[in-house]
Amino acid sequence: xxxxxxxxxxxxxxxxxxxxxxxxxxxxxxxxxxxxxxxxxxxxxxxxxxxxxxxxxxxxxxxxxxxxxxxxxxxxxxxxxxxxxxxxxxxxxxxxxxxxxxxxxxxxxxxxxxxxxxxxxxxxxxxxxxxxxxxxxxxxxxxxxxxxxxxxxxxxxxxxxxxxxxxxxxxxxxxxxxxxxxxxxxxxxxxxxxxxxxxxxxxxxxxxxxxxxxxxxxxxxxxxxxxxxxxxxxxxxxxxxxxxxxxxxxxxxxxxxxxxxxxxxxxxxxxxxxxxxxxxxx
Amino acid sequence: xxxxxxxxxxxxxxxxxxxxxxxxxxxxxxxxxxxxxxxxxxxxxxxxxxxxxxxxxxxxxxxxxxxxxxxxxxxxxxxxxxxxxxxxxxxxxxxxxxxxxxxxxxxxxxxxxxxxxxxxxxxxxxxxxxxxxxxxxxxxxxxxxxxxxxxxxxxxxxxxxxxxxxxxxxxxxxxxxxxxxxxxxxxxxxxxxxxxxxxxxxxxxxxxxxxxxxxxxxxxxxxxxxxxxxxxxxxxxxxxxxxxxxxxxxxxxxxxxxxxxxxxxxxxxxxxxxxxxxxxxxxxxxxxxxxx
Numbered sequence: 001x002x003x004x005x006x007x008x009x010x011x012x013x014x015x016x017x018x019x020x021x022x023x024x025x026x027x028x029x030x031x032x033x034x035x036x037x038x039x040x041x042x043x044x045x046x047x048x049x050x051x052x053x054x055x056x057x058x059x060x061x062x063x064x065x066x067x068x069x070x071x072x073x074x075x076x077x078x079x080x081x082x083x084x085x086x087x088x089x090x091x092x093x094x095x096x097x098x099x100x101x102x103x104x105x106x107x108x109x110x111x112x113x114x115x116x117x118x119x120x121x122x123x124x125x126x127x128x129x130x131x132x133x134x135x136x137x138x139x140x141x142x143x144x145x146x147x148x149x150x151x152x153x154x155x156x157x158x159x160x161x162x163x164x165x166x167x168x169x170x171x172x173x174x175x176x177x178x179x180x181x182x183x184x185x186x187x188x189x190x191x192x193x194x195x196x197x198x199x200x201x202x203x204x205x206x207x208x209x210x211x212x213x214x215x216x217x218x219x220x221x222x223x224x225x226x227x228x229x230x231x232x233x234x235x236x237x238x239x240x241x242x243x244x245x246x247x248x249x250x251x252x253x254x255x256x257x258x259x260x261x262x263x264x265x266x267x268x269x270x271x272x273x274x275x276x277x278x279x280x281x282x
Numbered sequence: 283x284x285x286x287x288x289x290x291x292x293x294x295x296x297x298x299x300x301x302x303x304x305x306x307x308x309x310x311x312x313x314x315x316x317x318x319x320x321x322x323x324x325x326x327x328x329x330x331x332x333x334x335x336x337x338x339x340x341x342x343x344x345x346x347x348x349x350x351x352x353x354x355x356x357x358x359x360x361x362x363x364x365x366x367x368x369x370x371x372x373x374x375x376x377x378x379x380x381x382x383x384x385x386x387x388x389x390x391x392x393x394x395x396x397x398x399x400x401x402x403x404x405x406x407x408x409x410x411x412x413x414x415x416x417x418x419x420x421x422x423x424x425x426x427x428x429x430x431x432x433x434x435x436x437x438x439x440x441x442x443x444x445x446x447x448x449x450x451x452x453x454x455x456x457x458x459x460x461x462x463x464x465x466x467x468x469x470x471x472x473x474x475x476x477x478x479x480x481x482x483x484x485x486x487x488x489x490x491x492x493x494x495x496x497x498x499x500x501x502x503x504x505x506x507x508x509x510x511x512x513x514x515x516x517x518x519x520x521x522x523x524x525x526x527x528x529x530x531x532x533x534x535x536x537x538x539x540x541x542x543x544x545x546x547x548x549x550x551x552x553x554x555x556x557x558x559x560x561x562x563x564x565x566x567x568x569x570x571x572x573x574x
Contacts, residue, residue: 008479012376013383019373020390023450026405027397029416033408046414099301102294105287114298121309123561127508127530128553131537131546132312132319140307152308155301168284175286185288214398216512217534232398236516239404248408255401262396270389274455277395 027259034058034253046248057253071238074254077231081213082261084149084230088212089205091154097197100163101189105175122157126218134221144225153218158280159204165279166197203276206269210262231258313554319547338548347524348532348549355528358442359506366446367453367498374457375483388458395451399444399509403516406444410436430518434525437518441526444517445510453498460494461487500564507556529553 029046036051061074071077103115126133133152142148170193178188194201219233229237235254266273323334342348373391377384394402410417410430418428430436464487472482488495511530514520520527520535527535533553537546 005479009379012379015372015376016380016387019369019376020387023391023394023447026402026409026447029409030405046416048416095300095304098297102297104284106290106294107287108291108294111294114302117305117310118301121305123557124309124313124554125508125557127511128533128550128557129309129312129316130534131543131550132315133308134538135315136307136312151304155304155309160301172284172286175284179286179288185290185293188288210396214396214400216398216400216515220515221538232400232512235404236400239407239516248411248414251404252408255404258401259397262398263393266393266396267389270392273392273395277452277455278459 027256030252030255033248034250034256036249038247038249053249057249058257061250061253061257071229071234072226074231074234074257076227077229077234078257078261080146080149080228081230081232081258083146084215084219085209085212087146087150088153088215089208091150092156092159092208093201093204095154096156096159097163097194097201099160100167101185101193103160104164104167105185105188118155118157118160120157121155126153130217130221137222143222144228146228148222149215149219149228149230150212153212153215159208162200162204162279163197166200167193170196199272199275200279202269203272203279205276206265206273207276207280209265213262316547316550316554319543320551322547323544334544338544339552341545342548342552347527350524351527351529351532354438354524354526355507358438358445358510358526358528359503361438361442362445362449362506362510363499363502365442366449367495367502369446370450370453371457373450374454374461375487377454377458378461388455391454392451394448397448398512399448400512400516402448403441403444403513406440406447407517410440432522434522437522437525441510441513441518445506445513448513449502449505453502456494456498457491460491464490497564500560504557504560504564508553529556 032048032050033046034057035054036047037053037057063073063075099118103111137143137148137152140148142151174192175188178192183191214232215230216232216236219228219230220236223229223233231254235251235258238254239251320338321333321335322331323338324331373387377387377391380387397405407430409415410428412418412429412431421428428436430440468486468490469482472486477485507528508530510528511534514526514528514531515534518526520531529549530553533546533549536542536549540546
């Protein structure tokens with residue numbers, strides 16, 4: 001702060017409060033809607049304050065769901081989302097950290113080519129190669145499976161670059177010391193590199209968990225059996241199905257449940273989240 | 283570059299194997315297929331295919347629908363970027379002034395990052411629902427008849443708002459970091475020279491913030507062009523009358539729903555070109571920073 005201007009300070013606080021209100025508006029409306037019954041929407045506009053049906057609506061969605069929409073109970077979909085998010089986050093971290101180790105600590109022919117192959121994945125998001133990727137996954141028989149949901153998404157140039165940066169900052173003396181003490185590459189990796197990159201792994205995990213949980217297009221394409229529906233992709237099917245008779249209170253309860261885990265992760269691990277966000281963009 | 287390295291020749295390949303295998307099977311091979319298919323045309327039953335050269339691309343260039351989609355994408359990307367970055371910058375500057383409460387505000391502003399684009403779409407779709415939503419009710423008071431199911435402008439506005447909302451927290455965090463890296467001494471010097479808060483913002487803060495702004499510009503354009511698929515699919519599905527049919531949505535629609543493989547593949551190739559261009563810009567210029 002350069003000078004004391006109470007007027008400006010007040011303006012800053014007002015702006016922020018307005019900002020927070022705008023940002024929170026859609027979630028507040030969804031929360032309120034999810035605590036009412038279908039008949040409460042018939043009057044024309046949705047209520048502004050929460051109603052008494054919160055527990056009832058959420059319990060119903062979690063273990064029964066809306067049978068007419070063809071989606072399984074929300075509890076099942078959340079479990080599927082959790083499995084997918086964990087597989088994607090752990091898979092990306094595992095294959096990226098070993099790739100970065102290979103690229104930084106070894107000299108071998110075609111090393112640059114390998115590096116470029118990984119780099120190129122950054123330029124090929126799922127959205128631009130949907131049809132042929134779908135065909136590959138279908139040919140491999142991975143439709144409707146957790147492997148199909150996660151494996152095609154776990155190649156990661158960003159994560160590999162992040163670990164490469166981390167490894168490059170680790171002093172050479174450590175490697176020399178380890179070698180003099182007779183440690184092989186795998187022992188060095190396990191006992192020195194892994195512990196030193198622990199916070200980076202945690203930060204990356206937070207970002208990747210959110211990324212995995214929020215996947216939409218891919219699960220929508222490759223899951224035709226409702227046993228494998230994820231909640232983020234399932235909610236659209238639910239909203240479509242209720243077009244005839246709007247069950248908005250149930251759709252909004254599902255929306256709340258769909259955003260609860262990743263939002264909890266961001267708020268609960270805010271420091272790691274910010275670290276992960278800033279690091280992955282370098 | 284490391285001075286100390288390990289000498290094994292086989293081990294690095296084993297370490298790289300999972301990543302490279304996935305890259306080849308699910309990235310490079312499908313991308314190559316898309317490029318190959320963009321030069322082919324299938325008959326209506328998918329039995330015979332023939333090489334047609336660049337005619338799929340020429341067909342795109344002559345298709346009013348595709349040109350419309352290009353235009354919609356450009357308008358959409360610009361609106362999302364400007365709206366989201368403008369709002370975030372305002373909040374970031376405000377947070378930069380507060381001292382004790384800044385971490386509380388930050389917590390209250392960062393969480394939309396975690397909301398899935400599809401869910402963001404559904405939330406705003408509900409708020410703007412013409413029969414029961416609160417926004418049409420409010421707009422009705424000022425005399426505007428909102429209907430995103432029939433009005434092209436309203437539909438575009440809806441997806442822009444939903445997409446920009448989701449991106450606020452990301453922009454906010456980077457703007458706050460950018461503002462904090464500007465030395466206070468510069469602003470103090472300007473204040474001593476008699477520059478007021480507004481003048482200081484435009485002459486000191488904004489220019490020194492330009493590396494962050496440029497970086498966010500690229501990131502937001504990429505986001506608006508590629509990551510908003512879910513917002514569109516969960517709300518307008520490209521309609522009404524193609525008003526929100528952005529390029530990524532059209533690729534999906536023509537390929538999966540329309541089963542027009544040649545055209546979809548050609549569109550994929552165009553999109554790859556755009557991503558490559560944006561990535562190159564990001565790496566060439568953002569790394570060097572827009573310096574002052």
